[in-house]
Amino acid sequence: MRDEHIRGMAGVDAYTSHGVAKLAAWRTSERTRLIAERLSGSPESRLAASSVILKRLRETVGAMDGRRVSLYWPFRGEPDLRPWIEEFWQAGGVALLPVVVEKRQPLQFRSWRTGEPLARGIWDIPIPAGGEVLEPDIVVAPLVGYDPALYRLGYGGGFFDRTLAALQRKPLAIGVGYGSQKIATIRPQAHDIPMDVIIATDLG
Numbered sequence: 001m002r003d004e005h006i007r008g009m010a011g012v013d014a015y016t017s018h019g020v021a022k023l024a025a026w027r028t029s030e031r032t033r034l035i036a037e038r039l040s041g042s043p044e045s046r047l048a049a050s051s052v053i054l055k056r057l058r059e060t061v062g063a064m065d066g067r068r069v070s071l072y073w074p075f076r077g078e079p080d081l082r083p084w085i086e087e088f089w090q091a092g093g094v095a096l097l098p099v100v101v102e103k104r105q106p107l108q109f110r111s112w113r114t115g116e117p118l119a120r121g122i123w124d125i126p127i128p129a130g131g132e133v134l135e136p137d138i139v140v141a142p143l144v145g146y147d148p149a150l151y152r153l154g155y156g157g158g159f160f161d162r163t164l165a166a167l168q169r170k171p172l173a174i175g176v177g178y179g180s181q182k183i184a185t186i187r188p189q190a191h192d193i194p195m196d197v198i199i200a201t202d203l204g
């Protein structure tokens, strides 16, 4: 009880009076905690949760024909939605993967289909070796954390925020993760852009 009170006060303190540096430190420690939490369960439980997330994604997105969706290559326990990539193509849509072209710049999206060559991007995350550079209609963004106002915490690169701010046509932004990643507030700042939808499933 007492510890919880102290932790809560530390959060409020970071938000209200000590500015950007304290907030950044708080976000960094929350990221570490939330990623460890995500990885604490079994791979089987994450895989089961991924298939529930995928089902809810299909319901949310509806028709895939003629639409471009940005997915991602999962790492560090993120939901594995790769089965949707081929499904999207089969339904007449286009699947894209995000590429970090440069730090502090928006992401690029390149088309990719199962079987096409991959290269290594930042953090060794696989990226399309070729592919066409296209803008997505739907962006599926993996969550490190999220809050009830649909704000998302990512890995701290600011990539999705910069990208959503820069795109000509604002895509439907869907955050995906697990229920254990929910926090009271990510303490949103002016640059933080909320998701349109969050799909988070409890790990079994």
Ligand SMILES: Nc1nc2c(c(=O)[nH]1)N(C=O)[C@@H](CNc1ccc(C(=O)N[C@@H](CCC(=O)O)C(=O)O)cc1)CN2
Pocket: 028, 072, 073, 074, 075, 078, 098, 099, 100, 107, 122, 123, 125, 142, 154, 155, 156, 157, 158, 159, 160
């Ligand atoms: N699977 C997956 N692929 C993805 C993303 C993702 O979230 N998940 N990304 C979504 O964006 C991009 C990669 N995101 C990255 C975000 C931050 C850093 C990074 O270098 N972070 C700093 C820490 C920053 C800080 O905490 O202040 C570092 O590690 O030094 C690298 C890649 C593109 N591909």
Ligand SMILES: Nc1ncnc2c1ncn2[C@@H]1O[C@H](COP(=O)(O)OP(=O)(O)OP(=O)(O)O)[C@@H](O)[C@H]1O
Pocket: 027, 152, 153, 154, 155, 156, 157, 158, 159, 160, 161, 162, 165, 191, 192
């Ligand atoms: N549109 C933007 N323009 C300029 N700087 C930005 C923008 N969006 C984010 N940033 C900067 O990027 C840094 C990281 O932002 P933030 O903590 O929101 O990352 P994140 O959402 O967790 O990461 P990611 O989107 O890569 O998963 C911050 O220093 C922030 O000021």
